Amino acid sequence: MKCSRRNFLQKSIYGALAVTLPLTAFKILSPGEAAAALKESNLRWAFLVDTRKCVGCGLCVKACKNENEIPYDTPVTRTWVERYVVTRDGKTRIDSPNGARDGFTSPEMLGEKIDEKEITKAFFVPKLCNHCATPACVQVCPVGATYQAPDGAVLVDRTWCIGCGYCIMACPYGVRFFHPVHKVAEKCTFCYHRISKGMQAACVQACPFGVRQMGNIKDPDDPVTKIIMSERVGVLKDEYGTKPHVFYLGLDERVR
Amino acid sequence: MKNHVLRPLWVAILLVLVILVARKIYVPKDFGINGQNYTFGFYRKANLDDWKSIKVKYNGREYCKDCHEENFKKNELFKHRIIQCENCHGPAGDHPENPTKLVIDRSRELCLRCHARLNYPDALRSKLPGIDPQKHNPDSVCVDCHQPHNPDLEV
Structure with missing residues (x-):
């Protein structure tokens, strides 16, 4: 291939123009403009569970299964309650019979009788989908x-x-x-059909002790957001990097 | 090029075209990046409305109050006011049209959810009044003796 000087200069100029022209198509946006362009919503649901108040009645599980038509007698459920019993010998026993659909009515765990005097601590932990930011x-x-x-x-x-x-x-x-x-x-939908109508999720409504709460974490005046921002809350399995949006008050290290 | 070389090429191109046309027909128009990015926001947008259109079954105590205001006000005075009506009376749904009558859960098991004694230190459960279901009148229903709305009173 032959290339004269004239030809080379001509092509260089065209090349330079081609490279610089599309740059004018880019514009530096302020963060506000960028957010507006992306139509970012100002609503982000978050869930708050106060484990200190839970008594393990399982009314949340019952309400969830009925509301969301999960066959009542199948061993699957969108939400469930776990019981943790820690004994003097350092052992932790965890159970959730039928997902606690009928609550916890017996001190017996996994077919084992536990001596009341041996228990150092025991608590209930309601679980549901964490609606992670990076699921x-x-x-x-x-x-x-x-x-x-x-x-x-x-x-x-x-x-x-x-x-x-x-x-x-x-x-x-x-x-x-x-x-x-x-x-x-x-999976749990956060009761999408209810929260989009301004109602509470079925489990939130059914809980007699106010263990479960829901709020908009993007609204700083939301009562739930205020608790999450000002009190000591924990999330489950933070190390997975899933950024869960179910926050727990009074979470024990034994809870997995 | 020779014919026997071109023929498979045409077949391949035709196959690609068929797939592209089928894709155009079968994939809904609103399917695509509707959320924050391709990884988490790639979905069929109409599905949001599918989820929103599900029927509500548990309406909450305010719904009950509209018609049963007298009972509602009376029960507000007692300890069991923290329990939603529908937790025992059953989900209202479209009541009074459908169902016309709610099925009330009067079972012993319902009461035992909270009132079977579990002596757990530092748990709210141990502070609720509780019984040993094996010893405390195991064959009778709680509501035979206890008033469910006003638990301080006996029938």
Whole structure:
């Protein structure tokens, strides 16, 4: 290939123009402008559980199963309550019979009688989907059936889910299960049909002791946000980097 | 190029075209990046409305109050006011149309959820009045003797 001087200069100029021209298409936006362009919502749901108030009645589990039509007698549930009993010998016993659907009515645990005098501490921990900011379950879905709604709720598209179960394996909290009727992955929706109407989630409403609360974490005046901001709250399995949005008051190190 | 070389090429191109057309037909228009990014916000937008359109079953005590105000006000005076009506009376749904009558849970098991004694130090449960279900009239229903709305009174 031959290249004259004239030809070389001409092509260099064209090349330089081609490189610089698209730069004018870029514009530096202020953070406010960027947020407006992305239409970022000012709503992000968060959940607060006060474990110190829980008595293990399981009315939340019962209400959730009825409200969300999870077959009542199947061993699956969107929310459940765990009982932790720590004895003098340092052992921790954990149980949740039927997800505590019928509450805890017996001091017996896993077929074992525990001497009352041996118990150093015992408590109940309600669990549900953490609606993580970076949910592992969503990341692994091969078909785009599970996603994070603009308000933070992690939902499953029942018409799109192929039931492969990757998300059930991926969730570090074990909150997902296979729906026995719809044959798709199932999980807590934060009662999306209720919160989008301005109602409380079924479990929040059913709790007689105010253990469960929900709020908008982007609103600094929200009573729940105020507690999360000003009191000592913990989250489950922080080390997984999933940024869970269910916050716990009075969380014990034994809770997994 | 020779014909036997081109023929498989045409077949391959046709196959790609068929897949592209099928994709266009089967993938809904609102399917795409609707959220924050491709990883977490890739979904069918109409599904948000699917979830929103689910029927509410537990309406809350304010709904009950609309018609049963007298009972509501009376029960507000007693300790059990912290318990939602529907926890014992059953989810109202479209009551009074459907169901016309709610099925009340009068079982012993319902009361035992809170009142079976569990002596756990530093847990709220141990501060609730509790019984040993095996010893305290094991064969009778609690509501035979105790008033569920005003637990301080006996029937």
